[in-house]
Amino acid sequence: MDARTTKLAMSAARTAADRNVLNAAVASAATCSPATGLVADRLPLIEAGRGIAACLIVAHHLTAYGPLPDIAASVALGPIRFLYEYGRMVVYVFLVIGGFALATSIQIERLDGRGVLRAFAWRYLRIGAPYVAMLAILLVASLAMRGRAFDPPLIDSVSGPQLIAHLFFLQDLFGYGNISAGIWYLCIDMQFAALYLLVVALGRFVSGRMWSEIATRQIVMAILFPLGIWSAWDWNRDPGGDSRVFYFLAPLVLGVGLAFWRQRFLSTSLFAMLVAAVGLSLAADFRWRLALAVVTVVSLAVSMRSPFIHRLAVPLIPLGRISYSLFLIHYLVNWIVTTSMAGFVAGSPWRAIAVMLAAFACSLCTALMFYRFVEQPVQRWARNWRPAERPPEKSQPASLLEA
DSSP: OHHHHHHHHHHHHHHHHHHHHHHHHHHHHHHHSTTOOSOTTOOHHHHHHHHHHHHHHHHHHHHHSSSHHHHHHHHHHHHHHHHHHHGGGGHHHHHHHHHHHHHHHOOGGGOOHHHHHHHHHHHHHHHHHHHHHHHHHHHHHHHHHTTTTOOOTTOSOOOHHHHHHHHTTOTTTTTOOOSSTTTHHHHHHHHHHHHHHHHHHHHHHHHGGGOOHHHHHHHHHHHHHHHHHHHHHTGGGOGGGTTSGGGGHHHHHHHHHHHHHHTTSSOHHHHHHHHHHHHHHHHHSOOHHHHHHHHHHHHHHHHTTOHHHHHHHGGGHHHHHTHHHHHHHHHHHHHHHHHHTHHHHTTOHHHHHHHHHHHHHHHHHHHHHHIIIIIHHHHHHHGGGSOOOOOOOTTSOSSGGGO
């Protein structure tokens, strides 16, 4: 009996130690990310995933634009082909994390009609202000280099309507081309923010005087989850619809489901049913991109209960912190570095690889400066528009291990 009691005590001590490690990791993440305005506790695992995905997007674009990939392919065909063909799919990691971040950062129980508009304004400022700054820098650089063989591949001429459409993330819906690589994703992000907040407003209206957090979340789930499942089975199978949010609803809704599950508004069984319903669509039409989204959400759900994995993710928090700046600024930096060093390459594949690596390093350094002098001040400013939050209720989990 004494041995059994000792064993139980040791097991309880290990559980408490693991909980303390995980909570310390989360606290460290929050300390490292002041004024983020995105996710209240900046989970190390989410930040690590965001940072790694951003780096893969940079690598993908290095293999997609300019003459250097063709030169380097003579000695590194496999890696370049892999990054070109599959690097773009990590956008689905962004989509899952984006859905999770939106559902976690907006406390829907505090949103009335005015709060919904304020939440959308906050989202636009948080995403749009650094984006507009990047567009301004890109256009100025393009004009300065015009006629010097440094013209960026995606910019031929920019009309007034095209620029206005870019300012409101509407360029894809109106058929204008994007003037920077990857920013189509931001259009989808803003469309989903509008859809999510519209569903929240509808949930509040339906709830009427019986308005409560639980009832509204149930309405949000009753609307969004079937749409996400239908997207996996139908809309996501039509590439012609990739300018609209409905094409990408499956990974976004998986992220929302992950957030609700972690906040204990969604049971494990219902969350598993949501993931399974999306995953089963792969039997009808297998898509690597959607398979990656399913693997991502399952991996995140499992890893959220692992102190060891969170401990491994903590060193990547700084990379995740600058991931949005890296996503925004890398195309401009890659273009400047690779075109200005074209003479140095002189047809040498090894020099081409060296220049591509240098462009990657310069993108990281520039992203750090962009984050420090553009994104961080914008975060502080945008906080004034963020809907008021309330402290967590007693029923909320005290730690990730209890979620």
